[in-house]
Amino acid sequence: MAEYTMVAALNAALRDAMAKDPRTLVFGEDVGELGGVYRVTEGLQREFGSERVFNTPIAEAGIAGICVGLSLAGWRPVAEMQFDGFSYPALDQIVSHIAKYRNRTRGRTSMPIVIRIPSFGGIRGKEHHGESPETYYAHTAGLKVVVPSGALDAYRLLSLAIADPDPVIFLEPKSRYWAKEQGELAVDGPRMGRAWVRREGEACTLVTYGAMVTRCLEAAEVLARERVSCRVLDLRSLVPLDLDTLAESVRKTGRVVVVHEAPRTLGMGAEIAARIMEEAFDYLEAPVLRVTGYDVPYPPAALEQRYLPSVERITSAVRRVVSY
Amino acid sequence: MAERVFALPDLGEGLEEATVNAWLVKEGDPVSLNQPIVEVETAKATVEIPSPFAGTIARLHAPAGETVRVGAPLVTFVVQDDDAAVEEEAGPATVAATPAVRHRARELGVELAGIAGSGPDGRITHEDVERATRSGPAKAEEAQAPPEERPEERAGARALWTVMMPTDADVRPISTIRRTIAENLTRVVREVPQVTTFRTLDSTELEAFRREVGLSPLPIAVRALADVCRDHRSLNASYMAEQGEIWLHRRVHVGIATDTERGLLVPVVRDVGDRPLGDIAAEIERLASAARNGSIRIEEMTGGTITVTNTGSYGSEFGTPIINRAQAAILGLGAIAPRALVVDGQVVARPACTLSLTFDHRLLDGATAGRAFGDLVATLSSRERLEALPR
Numbered sequence: 001m002a003e004y005t006m007v008a009a010l011n012a013a014l015r016d017a018m019a020k021d022p023r024t025l026v027f028g029e030d031v032g033e034l035g036g037v038y039r040v041t042e043g044l045q046r047e048f049g050s051e052r053v054f055n056t057p058i059a060e061a062g063i064a065g066i067c068v069g070l071s072l073a074g075w076r077p078v079a080e081m082q083f084d085g086f087s088y089p090a091l092d093q094i095v096s097h098i099a100k101y102r103n104r105t106r107g108r109t110s111m112p113i114v115i116r117i118p119s120f121g122g123i124r125g126k127e128h129h130g131e132s133p134e135t136y137y138a139h140t141a142g143l144k145v146v147v148p149s150g151a152l153d154a155y156r157l158l159s160l161a162i163a164d165p166d167p168v169i170f171l172e173p174k175s176r177y178w179a180k181e182q183g184e185l186a187v188d189g190p191r192m193g194r195a196w197v198r199r200e201g202e203a204c205t206l207v208t209y210g211a212m213v214t215r216c217l218e219a220a221e222v223l224a225r226e227r228v229s230c231r232v233l234d235l236r237s238l239v240p241l242d243l244d245t246l247a248e249s250v251r252k253t254g255r256v257v258v259v260h261e262a263p264r265t266l267g268m269g270a271e272i273a274a275r276i277m278e279e280a281f282d283y284l285e286a287p288v289l290r291v292t293g294y295d296v297p298y299p300p301a302a303l304e305q306r307y308l309p310s311v312e313r314i315t316s317a318v319r320r321v322v323s324y
Numbered sequence: 325m326a327e328r329v330f331a332l333p334d335l336g337e338g339l340e341e342a343t344v345n346a347w348l349v350k351e352g353d354p355v356s357l358n359q360p361i362v363e364v365e366t367a368k369a370t371v372e373i374p375s376p377f378a379g380t381i382a383r384l385h386a387p388a389g390e391t392v393r394v395g396a397p398l399v400t401f402v403v404q405d406d407d408a409a410v411e412e413e414a415g416p417a418t419v420a421a422t423p424a425v426r427h428r429a430r431e432l433g434v435e436l437a438g439i440a441g442s443g444p445d446g447r448i449t450h451e452d453v454e455r456a457t458r459s460g461p462a463k464a465e466e467a468q469a470p471p472e473e474r475p476e477e478r479a480g481a482r483a484l485w486t487v488m489m490p491t492d493a494d495v496r497p498i499s500t501i502r503r504t505i506a507e508n509l510t511r512v513v514r515e516v517p518q519v520t521t522f523r524t525l526d527s528t529e530l531e532a533f534r535r536e537v538g539l540s541p542l543p544i545a546v547r548a549l550a551d552v553c554r555d556h557r558s559l560n561a562s563y564m565a566e567q568g569e570i571w572l573h574r575r576v577h578v579g580i581a582t583d584t585e586r587g588l589l590v591p592v593v594r595d596v597g598d599r600p601l602g603d604i605a606a607e608i609e610r611l612a613s614a615a616r617n618g619s620i621r622i623e624e625m626t627g628g629t630i631t632v633t634n635t636g637s638y639g640s641e642f643g644t645p646i647i648n649r650a651q652a653a654i655l656g657l658g659a660i661a662p663r664a665l666v667v668d669g670q671v672v673a674r675p676a677c678t679l680s681l682t683f684d685h686r687l688l689d690g691a692t693a694g695r696a697f698g699d700l701v702a703t704l705s706s707r708e709r710l711e712a713l714p715r
Contacts, residue, residue, distance in 0.1 A: 227492070254424050282427035324422070324444065 001182050005080035009151040010040045010116075010172065012185055013158035014078065018048050023078060024162060026053045028063055028080030028116075037082055038118055038177055056130075058087055064093035067113045068101070076112045078162055084119040084171075085128025091136065098167045099142030113167040114158070119147075120210055120261050121293075121308055122175030124301035129174075131298055132262030137169040138238045138271070145167045145238040146192060149213035151181040153196070157236060160192040168192075173211040197249075201229035204318050205249040207272055208259040209235040212309060216259050220316035228322055238268055245273065247279040254285030255321040259309050264292040286324035289317045325402055328377055332364070334440055335371055342366045344390045346566075353381045361399065364392075373439075377405035388566070394440075410665045421448040431452045488610075503586045509646050515565075520644040520682040521693060523701045527660045527675040533710040541660065542580075543605035546632055547713050548703045549655055550576040550596035553630060556696035560629050562650045563686045570687065579628030579648060580608055582615045583637075589615040590648060592628040600714040635680075636660060642678035652687045655700075656680035679704075 004012075026041055026048075030057040035042030045053040056063050060081055067077040081087040094115065101111045121130030137145045146161060146168060148154035154172070161168040164281045190196050198213060199220050206216040213234045220230040233249055235242065250256060256276060258269035269290035276288055291309040299307045332342060342364040349361045360372040361381070382400040386392045419436045421429070425448055429436050434456050441448040498506070512518075527541070534541055553560035553576045562571040576597045579590040591611035593604060614620035630651055635643035636659030643656045658678040665674040679701065683693045703709040 040497075226490070281423050284423040286422060323449075 002085040002184060003180050003182050004151040004155070004185065005178050005180055006148070006151040006154045007040055007177050009155040009181075009185060010158055011042060011163070013043070014041060014044060014230060015047065017078070017159060017162040018044065018052065021083060021162075022052075023074060023076045024052070024078060025070060025075050026078050026080070027056050027066070029056060029058055029082045031055060031080050033280055036080060038117075038174070040116070040172075041080065046169050050279065060088075060090040061079070061093055064090035064098060064115065067115070068093060068097050068111065070288070071101075071111045071113055071266045072109065076162065078114045078116065081117045083125075083129050084117055084131035084133050087115075087117050087133060090115075091164045094137070094143070094167075094169075095140050099140045101142075102166065103142060110165045111167045112165050113160045114164075114170050115167070115168045116158075116172060118177075119171040120173045120175065121174075121298060121304055122211055122261075123157065124304060125174075126300075127298070130304065132260065132267075132293065134169075134171055134238055134260075134262060137171075143239060144192070145171065147171045147173065147210040147235065147238060148176075149173065149198075149234050150176065150179065150212055152183045152185065153234075153236065155185040156187055156189055157192060159187045166194065171210070175211045176214070190236065193237045193240045193242060195245040196234045196236055197231060197245070198234045199230065199232040201231040202253055202324050203230060204230045204255040204257060205233055205253045206257050206259055206314065206318070207233045207235065207246065209238065209253070209268075210261070212259045212261060215311060216314060217307060219318070220310045222311060223318055226319075228318060230318060233306055235268075241271070241275065243275060243279055246275060250276050250280035251283045254283055255318075255324075256284075256288045257290045257291060257317045257321060258288065259314055261293050261308055263295045264290055266293050267292050268295070286321035289321055291317045325404065327382055328379070328403050329397050330376055330399050330401060331395050332392045333373070334394050334446060335364075335366055341391050341393045342371070344386050344388050345370060346388055347384055348372070348386075349375075349381050351381050351384055355379065355381060355401070373398075375401075377401045377403045419448065420446055425450055425453060432457050499586070501589075505587055508649055511678045512646055512649055516563075516647060517683055517685045518647055519690070520680050521683050521690070521697060522642060523679050523681075523697055524663075524665075525677050525679050525701055526665055526705050527677055528705075529707040529710060530704050531660065531675045533707060537601060537715060539601060539605050541657065542632070542634055543601055543608055544710070544713065545655065545657055545700075545704065546578050546580070546593065546596055546608070547599070547601055548700055548710075549630065549632060550578065551695050551703065551713075552700045554597060555699065556692070557689050558692060559653050559683070559696050561652045561687055562629075563652070563684055564650075567684075573629040575629070576629050577629045579625075579631035580611065580650075581631060581633035581645070581654075582612050584616045586618070589620065589625060590628060590631060591615050591620055591625050594627070602715060630654070632657065636677060642680045644680060645682055647682055647684060651684070653683040653693070655679060656682070675679055 013107055014026055026044055029302065030036055031041040032045045032050060034055055041053065063079050067079050068078045098111050098113055101109055120132050137143050144166060146157050148157045160169060161170050199217060201220065206220065208216045216232045220232050223230050231249055231253055258272045262266050269292055273288040291313050293307050335342065343698045345363040345365045347362050347644060349355055355361060356376045357378045358374040360463045361375045362373050364371055364373060379401045381404045384399055388454050392398060420435055420441055432453060434453050436448055439448050439452050441457050441474060442452050443449040530541055534544055557572045560573045560576050562573055575595050577592050578596045579592045582589050582591060593607050596604060611624060628648060631648050631654040633645045633654060634657045636657050639659050642658040645654045645656050647654045660675050660677040662673045663676040664671050666677055
């Protein structure tokens with residue numbers, strides 16, 4: 001069985017998409033000859049030429065703006081923002097134009113754009129290199145937001161995102177870039193917009209995404225030794241949210257802990273907790289708890305692991321809801 | 325004017341009873357709303373209960389020290405009629421239950437307002453709802469219910485989770501005797517500022533004497549202690565905080581901590597000060613075997629005024645035992661073994677042991693206890709004084 005890092009899987013997804021559809025373009029800062037800071041685009045320029053794979057100036061608003069123009073001209077842009085914290089200059093183009101174009105044209109013109117953003121913390125990075133920007137995008141109607149948690153699903157999700165007719169913000173958990181996963185790269189499996197039960201359990205559901213999926217699985221393993229069985233739900237897609245699987249999980253376990261790296265206030269946990277109240281209130285055995293980053297700027301490397309949800313914080317939240 | 329009976333409320337811990345520690349009001353006292361009226365003690369905590377009414381105390385239904393069941397009358401108030409009316413018109417008490425429990429109760433047609441919650445913070449649990457649907461006396465059914473089989477669902481397991489203890493333990497009910505031991509010890513530890521002081525006893529003379537008279541050291545120490553109590557009366561006393569009195573006991577009844585299969589029992593040798601050594605030894609022997617074979621009577625285990633525990637009987641060098649309720653001290657006898665002692669400037673091997681005296685610091689200052697302890701050691705290490713003990 002083959003083994004892939006997330007970087008290799010993403011690289012393969014880009015290569016396969018470019019080979020399949022000559023309208024697919026890849027561009028961003030240093031994505032050409034260098035292959036991107038994380039080498040996700042490595043070898044693509046050599047293979048598909050510098051007209052389809054090219055470097056841009058260090059101007060994120062420009063990268064996003066180019067996406068709009070190229071889409072209007074019939075191309076399918078896959079742009080890379082070098083880091084989460086550098087994607088903010090592009091917000092105006094993304095929020096005001098990419099997200100709204102279909103609505104602005106009464107459905108006549110869609111924006112088949114993928115904006116890849118290496119995101120989240122855990123890599124001992126400096127300021128601007130550990131941000132969790134998902135809420136900014138998820139709060140903007142007209143954008144889909146997806147987050148893979150492992151290599152094989154990264155291939156699947158990126159392939160689906162590129163094939164999607166609407167703009168997709170594709171957040172790649174940097175701390176999982178080099179984690180290996182065994183299996184075959186395939187588009188078959190859960191579609192975009194579906195959550196994925198990564199582990200079955202009855203006592204509590206851990207709802208999470210990205211790098212925190214791995215941490216929740218570790219926590220579930222610890223709790224299993226205490227005979228507390230946890231269901232681990234990998235959301236994969238933050239917009240749209242898979243409310244069916246979410247509600248099913250609440251009906252099944254009655255208890256939910258949401259885990260994400262982003263700060264607590266108005267993070268995805270708030271949305272998920274509210275949706276659970278709306279969809280499955282009668283099945284709650286305990287309040288929905290959140291284990292999240294703190295409401296502070298992302299800390300320097302030395303404090304990073306104190307900021308990120310730890311296995312201990314996750315297990316103690318689960319113990320709290322289970323003994324409520 | 326109208327009378328209002330106030331029953332002991334569920335104090336929010338799922339407990340079934342509480343003991344009245346102290347009344348903060350007496351009959352005839354006027355009280356205001358939320359004024360603390362009584363301090364009660366539950367298995368978990370001491371709680372002050374505020375007055376639910378403004379009015380006058382008509383009757384207190386339980387004297388201090390009595391245990392009252394939740395729901396039983398605690399105090400009767402005389403209140404203004406309109407106050408009573410307000411109480412009657414007040415809506416039902418807030419019901420704490422999770423959405424899932426409420427949903428289930430709706431399905432079963434159970435009214436939550438009538439159910440006492442047994443969950444954390446008085447929350448109504450699924451089990452409470454299920455129980456409420458069953459007919460007949462709930463208590464009896466509860467008693468006959470088979471033990472729950474899944475350890476993670478036991479109530480205790482919830483408490484253990486919070487300290488990350490494994491929850492797959494073998495579970496035994498607490499026996500009455502174990503509960504009594506625990507309650508007494510806990511109460512004493514909570515109420516009594518007790519300290520322990522130690523002395524090394526050169527046991528050369530004691531060993532020689534006990535061989536001569538054919539006794540173990542225990543009855544000798546018991547008798548010597550009784551004599552010390554005669555000279556140092558605060559050692560044989562009770563600190564009666566509630567009465568504001570110290571009781572100096574005239575006679576010395578020595579409890580002997582005795583290890584039995586059922587747990588620690590403390591039979592009491594009466595009037596030790598009037599008994600010769602052989603008689604004391606025989607009585608200790610008789611009481612110990614009665615305690616071990618279960619034939620001991622309750623009156624043979626009450627009324628002690630001071631206690632001796634032989635920590636040396638299981639090899640320990642010394643202990644810091646907890647004094648018994650309403651007593652002033654407990655003497656611990658350590659194991660006698662050869663030790664390097666300094667005698668006349670020379671290190672020599674002598675049989676020796678460590679004695680510990682744990683005392684109620686409210687009754688005895690350190691110096692007082694130290695002097696009494698010194699006298700005891702002087703008796704036990706002097707052949708002359710040992711010989712003077714009545715045989």
